[in-house]
Amino acid sequence: MQRYFSSKLSNNYLYLNDDDIYHIKTVMRMNDLDKIEIVYNNKLYICIIEDIKNNIKFKIEKEIDNINSNLPFITLIIPFLKETKMDLILQKATEMGVSEMILCPMERCMVKIDDKKLESKIIRWKRICKEASEQSKRLTISNIKTVKSINELKNLEGHNFTCSTQEKVKNIKKVLKTIKSCDRINLVIGPEGGISEKEENILNSIGFTSISLGNLIMRVETVPLFLMSIIDYEFME
């Protein structure tokens, strides 16, 4: 069943935005009495479509029991990258259960994004996250934030790690074994060429522990998928 996210509930009806309504009418070609899943406030409802031709409405039929995720709250801190790489990361990390992604300019970023462009980029990135959240049947939409520099990462709550090409002993596996499902994890991923020594020093000084990802040599856009996969695996029951 198709899933959508709503931000408005009133009198046993849930409301969707125009893009979703277009999708229901034109792409899915649904009809009155067809059912869809709508998530509102982290709760899942089965809704019935009414009056699709004129004033489309979504009546709540019933609430479905949540299957609580046993993943920790995961924040990936990601450098600005080329559009295709960024899109891949946002979509796949969302499928794999990331809670939040903080986009951050880093020294070796090949891409610079000025404030003017950033606003429209964020709208686009949020749409990718919403669609991937719907398709992978999440109860929350993965969140996007931006910061202006790594110095702004200093007050993040939880366990803080940065992927490092220097660290040889402490690897992600040793570290994940110490994490509990109720924890928060913040993980910094570097751009092509990795984070610079200066950045690694700053991150270490504000509480981020350097970790290795093992012997694999991965493209930058592969790293978040690798990290999310192994976190999912570690918390699989």
Place this chain on the structure above:
Amino acid sequence: MQRYFSSKLSNNYLYLNDDDIYHIKTVMRMNDLDKIEIVYNNKLYICIIEDIKNNIKFKIEKEIDNINSNLPFITLIIPFLKETKMDLILQKATEMGVSEMILCPMERCMVKIDDKKLESKIIRWKRICKEASEQSKRLTISNIKTVKSINELKNLEGHNFTCSTQEKVKNIKKVLKTIKSCDRINLVIGPEGGISEKEENILNSIGFTSISLGNLIMRVETVPLFLMSIIDYEFME
């Protein structure tokens, strides 16, 4: 240092194909005395470029000790998919250490490839695997094979598993804990909508155990990346 694969060694010189020579001359703009890495017969050599202007040659300077991978020999059996999805899988699974990919038509495949097209597709797929193997500094190129139906999978050596949407108890985590690094693993991944019941029955009858991947709902092209990541993780030291 840039890495290439060679299939010819003679009198302390290694030979590369025309595409690689074009890459060295025109893309990398290298010169005489520049060094490159060349893998021949699973061994890594540092070579020196000679006579780049006329009759380019690659003289072996020294052999480098191999770092043996502690991964098992992994074969992914993958349905025919749309080109962008296929390309992503080939590239990323190679980066993550897959040994071999067997492409196999399945009932719910949206894409059919006839024998005529298949030949040129295979050339293209092998090029993607070679380039990803070079970039991720492997000592082997991930191999591509094709079969005409799942029935041809019946004599594969090793542990045989198929991803299943029906199986609820036996999951990939329980199964991976029983594997040793010297083992061979063959893993079937279904197309959009999964393998059909009939196919799952056939696979079970020829020795493939059905396993679940947990509660995540992933796009088909995400599954191989997830599988390779968690196998890498399981064998990380």
